[in-house]
Amino acid sequence: xxxxxxxxxxxxxxxxxxxxxxxxxxxxxxxxxxxxxxxxxxxxxxxxxxxxxxxxxxxxxxxxxxxxxxxxxxxxxxxxxxxxxxxxxxxxxxxxxxxxxxxxxxxxxxxxxxxxxxxxxxxxxxxxxxxxxxxxxxxxxxxxxxxxxxxxxxxxxxxxxxxxxxxxxxxxxxxxxxxxxxxxxxxxxxxxxxxxxxxxxxxxxxxxxxxxxxxxxxxxxxxxxxxxxxxxxxxxxxxxxxxxxxxxxxxxxxxxxxxxxxxxxxxxxxxxxxxxxxxxxxxxxxxxxxxxxxxxxxxxxxxxxxxxxxx
Amino acid sequence: xxxxxxxxxxxxxxxxxxxxxxxxxxxxxxxxxxxxxxxxxxxxxxxxxxxxxxxxxxxxxxxxxxxxxxxxxxxxxxxxxxxxxxxxxxxxxxxxxxxxxxxxxxxxxxxxxxxxxxxxxxxxxxxxxxxxxxxxxxxxxxxxxxxxxxxxxxxxxxxxxxxxxxxxxxxxxxxxxxxxxxxxxxxxxxxxxxxxxxxxxxxxxxxxxxxxxxxxxxxxxxxxxxxxxxxxxxxxxxxxxxxxxxxxxxxxxxxxxxxxxxxxxxxxxxxxx
Numbered sequence: 001x002x003x004x005x006x007x008x009x010x011x012x013x014x015x016x017x018x019x020x021x022x023x024x025x026x027x028x029x030x031x032x033x034x035x036x037x038x039x040x041x042x043x044x045x046x047x048x049x050x051x052x053x054x055x056x057x058x059x060x061x062x063x064x065x066x067x068x069x070x071x072x073x074x075x076x077x078x079x080x081x082x083x084x085x086x087x088x089x090x091x092x093x094x095x096x097x098x099x100x101x102x103x104x105x106x107x108x109x110x111x112x113x114x115x116x117x118x119x120x121x122x123x124x125x126x127x128x129x130x131x132x133x134x135x136x137x138x139x140x141x142x143x144x145x146x147x148x149x150x151x152x153x154x155x156x157x158x159x160x161x162x163x164x165x166x167x168x169x170x171x172x173x174x175x176x177x178x179x180x181x182x183x184x185x186x187x188x189x190x191x192x193x194x195x196x197x198x199x200x201x202x203x204x205x206x207x208x209x210x211x212x213x214x215x216x217x218x219x220x221x222x223x224x225x226x227x228x229x230x231x232x233x234x235x236x237x238x239x240x241x242x243x244x245x246x247x248x249x250x251x252x253x254x255x256x257x258x259x260x261x262x263x264x265x266x267x268x269x270x271x272x273x274x275x276x277x278x279x280x281x282x283x284x285x286x287x288x289x290x291x292x293x294x295x296x297x298x299x300x301x302x303x304x305x306x307x308x309x310x311x
Numbered sequence: 312x313x314x315x316x317x318x319x320x321x322x323x324x325x326x327x328x329x330x331x332x333x334x335x336x337x338x339x340x341x342x343x344x345x346x347x348x349x350x351x352x353x354x355x356x357x358x359x360x361x362x363x364x365x366x367x368x369x370x371x372x373x374x375x376x377x378x379x380x381x382x383x384x385x386x387x388x389x390x391x392x393x394x395x396x397x398x399x400x401x402x403x404x405x406x407x408x409x410x411x412x413x414x415x416x417x418x419x420x421x422x423x424x425x426x427x428x429x430x431x432x433x434x435x436x437x438x439x440x441x442x443x444x445x446x447x448x449x450x451x452x453x454x455x456x457x458x459x460x461x462x463x464x465x466x467x468x469x470x471x472x473x474x475x476x477x478x479x480x481x482x483x484x485x486x487x488x489x490x491x492x493x494x495x496x497x498x499x500x501x502x503x504x505x506x507x508x509x510x511x512x513x514x515x516x517x518x519x520x521x522x523x524x525x526x527x528x529x530x531x532x533x534x535x536x537x538x539x540x541x542x543x544x545x546x547x548x549x550x551x552x553x554x555x556x557x558x559x560x561x562x563x564x565x566x567x568x569x570x571x572x573x574x575x576x577x578x579x580x581x582x583x584x
Contacts, residue, residue: 006409014416022421029433138571140513142520143564146543150550181513232419232455239422243517246524254424261428262527273421273429280420 004295008288015284022277023074024067026270031063040264041083057081057267070270079271084263085256091271094256099275101170102252105245106237108174113187113233117226120192122215130189137182141240144180145247148172152248161249169248176248177240183233190229198222224291231283238276315580322576325569332375339535340365340373349555359558361545367562374539374566377519377532381445382511382570386504388449389456393503396457397496398487400464401473411461415454423451427514431530441531444518445511452510456503460496467495501581505574512570516540539566 030037038054054060057080058069070080079091086094116133119125152172156165178184198204198218207217242254253272260268347355347364354360358367399407430447431439468475476486492500515531519540522529532538546560 003405006405007412010409010413010416014413014420018417018420021417026429026433029429033433034435138575140516140567142513142517142540143543143567146520146547147550150547153551235420235422239424242422242424242428243521246521257425257428258521261432261530262522262525264432266432269429269432273425276422276425277420280422284416284420 004299005292008291008295011284011288011291015281015288018277018281018284019274020071023071023270023274026266026273027063027067027070030266037266040266057083074271074274079274080267082260082265083267084265085259085268091267094268095253095271095275098251098253098256101250102238102241102245102254105170105173105177105241105250105252106234108171109177109183109237110234112175112178112184113237116184116188117191117230120188121195125188125192127192130185130192133185133188134182136179137185139180141176141180141243142247144176145173145244148176149248166250169250173244173248173250177237177244181236181240183236183240186236187229187233191226194222194225194229220294220297224287224294227287227290231287234283235280238279315582318576318579322573322580325573325576329375329379329569329573332372333379334376336372336376336536337369340369340537351558358562361559362556367542367559370537370542370559371539371562371566373537374542377441377536377538378512378515378570381441381515382508384442385445385449385511386508388446389452389507390500390504392449392453393456393460393500394492394496396453397460397464397499398491399457400461401467401469401487401491408461411454411457415458418451419454421451423448424517426451427518431518434530436528439528439530439533441511441515444514444531448511448514449507452503452507456500456507459503460499463496463499464491467491498581498583502578505577509571509574512567516543516567520544539563542566 033040036054036059038050038057038059042050042053044050051060058066073080077092079095081087082089082091082094116125148169152165152169153160155168156162159165195215195218198221199214201221204214204217208214238254241252242258244250245252245254246258253275256268257272259265260272342365344360344364347360348362350360350364352359355364355366358371360366361370396411399411427444427448431444434443464472472491473486476490477483481490516539518531519529519538520543523538523540523544528534529538529540540563542559542563545554545556546563548554549556549560
């Protein structure tokens with residue numbers, strides 16, 4: 001218990017560094033590529049005004065100038081402009097338009113995962129079912145997504161991009177994300193494993209003998225690990241969202257990132273990757289806070305001799 | 312014991328089949344023969360033909376040549392890092408543990424696909440291939456794998472376990488390589504490696520499928536090669552657009568199932584007694 005602060009401390013440090021580290025690494029790599037960044041967007045042989053473009057987009061003063069300018073603007077909600085996907089448009093606008101789709105998709109995908117976690121913790125989902133979940137989870141998101149996309153095309157035909165079809169795409173995408181690539185199976189088996197090992201602790205046996213509910217006793221102790229597992233699940237969903245969004249034609253941040261990658265739009269990719277890094281940093285902070293609160297709770301608890309004296 | 316041997320035999324058989332496909336892959340698809348367009352397995356054995364009458368077998372071979380080497384390389388890489396994680400926990404140094412955790416937090420904090428896409432964009436088009444992306448994926452998977460191996464080492468007793476075995480007169484190499492890695496870390500290391508092998512295969516399928524869908528070059532292979540994703544895309548048109556390419560879907564899904572089976576059987580083979 002002496003070094004309880006190390007884990008949350010490291011997480012907080014990682015959370016603070018991620019949103020500045022990620023754009024820093026990407027900027028360094030952009031400048032490490034062969035050729036000048038401005039010439040990549042606007043090759044002098046085929047496009048006039050490369051120097052003006054470089055000056056306007058702050059690409060002419062080197063990587064540090066670009067990075068520091070970009071980060072300070074990003075703190076004010078300005079993420080620069082798209083280089084190729086929607087040339088000249090503010091990336092913040094593109095992110096603003098696409099974020100709700102990704103957020104809805106991930107939140108809907110979290111529903112089966114949370115239900116699975118609750119079912120595993122309370123014992124409502126029997127351990128026998130793990131084999132079935134595991135087998136279904138072996139199917140990659142791509143396969144389920146393309147089958148879902150085909151279903152939409154067959155069902156809606158020419159109206160496959162209408163409002164109703166888009167709602168179905170979102171629901172199918174969430175189901176695919178929540179089930180495939182082992183998302184649901186891992187959530188169920190992970191939470192079950194956590195509670196099973198905790199159930200073997202002596203304090204749980206004592207709680208049962210005192211007529212208390214074991215779950216309520218275990219929950220504070222497993223909370224940090226539980227939050228850690230859920231953080232991993234959310235990251236897994238965000239990662240899978242890229243494939244699901246593109247295959248199902250959902251215009252979310254994943255789709256934007258894919259478009260930026262294909263077209264080498266550094267402006268879009270820089271902003272999208274930083275947005276993902278910031279979200280991940282927030283999740284790290286939440287986990288660190290839960291760990292700190294749990295540790296404080298344990299530190300405040302009476303020591304065993306004192307408890308024995310009171311008893 | 313029998314079950315373990317059976318699993319090992321199945322995994323080895325599938326691996327040999329995949330390696331066979333990869334090693335016999337032609338550099339280019341054969342010439343078009345429009346008379347055999349969309350032909351079934353009867354007319355173009357053993358899997359049928361594409362829209363230009365070219366055998367789908369060549370798609371399977373080329374796809375295997377794209378994916379097998381990098382997937383095995385990534386699996387080996389993550390296995391090594393996982394073993395290193397387990398052994399470092401046996402050293403029992405809190406500062407080393409904190410440093411590993413810090414590295415793991417940063418590496419594991421980003422959605423892997425986002426990192427892969429950024430890397431794919433930054434790799435010059437002349438150097439594109441699956442191997443760098445597969446190794447990067449393995450590196451991103453390594454913190455979790457190392458953490459799990461470290462947990463196993465900790466359950467063994469960590470540094471005290473090593474001390475106890477040394478007191479029995481065993482050499483360092485025997486303690487670390489035989490007692491810790493082979494007898495205790497093996498199930499975790501093999502499972503993590505199998506999972507990464509599977510994930511890299513799916514990553515290739517995902518990246519290539521998205522590129523095919525957008526009619527773009529893939530980040531994972533040259534334009535002269537076809538991926539298994541091309542089979543899946545061709546198969547998708549049989550459901551979505553009613554094209555006569557159902558045989559391509561069956562082959563594509565069959566290949567995915569083969570790799571999945573190999574990974575599961577390998578894990579099952581290495582399970583703890």
